[in-house]
Amino acid sequence: MANRNRSNAQHSFETPLPPILAGGVMLAAVFFASVYWGPLGTPMLRRYATNHPVAIASISLFFIGLATIATKWLVSVRQLAGLGRAVKALQLLIDEGHEVPTLRRPEWLLARLHGLSASLLNHWLIQRIVFLLDLQVHRGQQASLESDLEKLADAEAQRQHDSYSLIRIINWAMPMLGFLGTVLGISQTLGQLDTELLATQQQEAMNQLTAGLYVAFDTTATALVLTVALMFLQFTVNRLENRLLTRLDTDSHRLLITFLAIGEESDRQSLLAPIQRLCEEMVEANVRTCQQQAELFARAIAEQESRWTDRILTVTEGIGQQFSEMLSQSLTVHLARLHELQQEHAQYFDSRWKQWQTDMSTAARQLHQQQQALTKHTSALEQLTRGTADLKRLEESILETAVRLEHLKTIEEASICVAEAVAVLATSLEHAGIVRGPVSVRPRPARPRSASSPTPPLGQSSTNDQAVDPRRSPATGSSEQPKPGKAA
Numbered sequence: 001m002a003n004r005n006r007s008n009a010q011h012s013f014e015t016p017l018p019p020i021l022a023g024g025v026m027l028a029a030v031f032f033a034s035v036y037w038g039p040l041g042t043p044m045l046r047r048y049a050t051n052h053p054v055a056i057a058s059i060s061l062f063f064i065g066l067a068t069i070a071t072k073w074l075v076s077v078r079q080l081a082g083l084g085r086a087v088k089a090l091q092l093l094i095d096e097g098h099e100v101p102t103l104r105r106p107e108w109l110l111a112r113l114h115g116l117s118a119s120l121l122n123h124w125l126i127q128r129i130v131f132l133l134d135l136q137v138h139r140g141q142q143a144s145l146e147s148d149l150e151k152l153a154d155a156e157a158q159r160q161h162d163s164y165s166l167i168r169i170i171n172w173a174m175p176m177l178g179f180l181g182t183v184l185g186i187s188q189t190l191g192q193l194d195t196e197l198l199a200t201q202q203q204e205a206m207n208q209l210t211a212g213l214y215v216a217f218d219t220t221a222t223a224l225v226l227t228v229a230l231m232f233l234q235f236t237v238n239r240l241e242n243r244l245l246t247r248l249d250t251d252s253h254r255l256l257i258t259f260l261a262i263g264e265e266s267d268r269q270s271l272l273a274p275i276q277r278l279c280e281e282m283v284e285a286n287v288r289t290c291q292q293q294a295e296l297f298a299r300a301i302a303e304q305e306s307r308w309t310d311r312i313l314t315v316t317e318g319i320g321q322q323f324s325e326m327l328s329q330s331l332t333v334h335l336a337r338l339h340e341l342q343q344e345h346a347q348y349f350d351s352r353w354k355q356w357q358t359d360m361s362t363a364a365r366q367l368h369q370q371q372q373a374l375t376k377h378t379s380a381l382e383q384l385t386r387g388t389a390d391l392k393r394l395e396e397s398i399l400e401t402a403v404r405l406e407h408l409k410t411i412e413e414a415s416i417c418v419a420e421a422v423a424v425l426a427t428s429l430e431h432a433g434i435v436r437g438p439v440s441v442r443p444r445p446a447r448p449r450s451a452s453s454p455t456p457p458l459g460q461s462s463t464n465d466q467a468v469d470p471r472r473s474p475a476t477g478s479s480e481q482p483k484p485g486k487a488a
Contacts, residue, residue: 185216
C-alpha cells in the first residue's frame, strides 16, 4: 500500500498523454464537423479555420492544448474540493494519536491512514503524508522532518511545472505554423502570378495577388489568436494549481510538525541522529568512491586490454609477416634443392634405366641362348628317347635270341647224347662182334648242373653211366637203350 501511494504521489500534477491526445483530436473533429456541416458553418469561421492546411493544423494543436488545460483544471478543482475532507480526516487521526509515544507516532499514523477510504487515499495531501511517513519509518529517525517536507514540496512544484511541457510546446508551435502558412501562401501566390496578365490587366493581377496574401496572413492571425487564448487559459489553471500547491504545503507542515515533534525522551536520539546521518553519508560517499574507483579501474583495464590487444595484433602481424618471409625463403631454397635432387635422381634413374635395359637385353640374349640349348637338349632327349625305344627293342630281340640259344644248347646236348648213344651203340656192336675194330668213343664233357637244366627223373641213369657200364651186354637185351629225349 505504501509503495502504491508513493507511486501516486510521484505522479501528482501530471496528466496522461494518450487520453489528452485522443480528447484533443476528438474536439478538433467535432469543431470541423460543426464548421462544415453544423451550426458553426459561418463564412468567417470557414475563412479562418479551413482556408489552408496550416490553419487546420494550428486549430488541432489548440484543441489538444485545450484538452490538456481542461484536464488539469478538472483535476485541480477536484483536489481543492476534497482538500477540506482530507484535512479534517487527518486532524481527527492526529487528535487520537497524542497518547501514542512520539517515536511510534509515524508508524501508528501510517497504519491508520491505510484504513481510510479510497477517495481520501487518492488525494494529493494524503499521498504526500503517506510518502513522508513511509520515509520516516524506513529511515528510523524524525530529526529531518522539515527538510523532508521541503523536498516533497519542491518535488511537487517541479512536477507541476513539468506538467505544462506540452502546453509550452503547443504555444511555441502554433505561431511557427502561422508564419509557415504565411510563407507558403506568399510563395504559392507568387508562383501562380501571371506576368502577361500583370502587363495587360494590372488591376486583375493585383486582385489575385491580394487574394493570395489575404489567405496567407489569415493563417498567421489564426495561430496568434489561438496562442494568446491558450496562454490565458494556461495562466488561469496555473494560478489554480499554485493555490492548491500552497495549501498542500501549508496543511502538511501545520499538521505534521506539531504531531511528529521530538520530545524530551528522544533528546539523546536527536543528538546521535546527526552523527548517524554523517556516518551514513560517509558510507554512501565511500560506496560512491569505491564504485568510481572500480569504474576507473575497469576502464583502465579495458584501455590496457585494448592496448595489449592492439600490441599483440601488431606483434602477431609482424611475426606472421616475418614468418611468411622466412617460410617463403625456406620454401624457395627447398624447391631449388628439390629441383636439383629431382634432376640428380632423374639422371641416376636414366643411367640405371639404361643399365637395366642393357642387363635385360643381355639376359634376353642369354635366355634366348638357353632356350636354343634347351631346344637342343630337347632334341637330344627325343633322340635318347628314341634310342631307349631302340634299346628296348634290342633287348627284346636279345631276350628272344637268348631263348633261342637255350634251345640251341638243348639241341647241342641232344646231339651229344645222340653221339654218345651212337658211341655206346658202336661199342655194344663191337662187343657183340658185329663191328670189328676198335671204335673210339669220346666221352661227353661234364657240364655243371644249373637250376635251369632239368634233373633226370628218379630211376633213370645218365647216358655216361650206361655208356661206360661194361657189364651190360647188348646181346642179352636186358638193358634199354637211352632215348635222346630223356637224355636231354
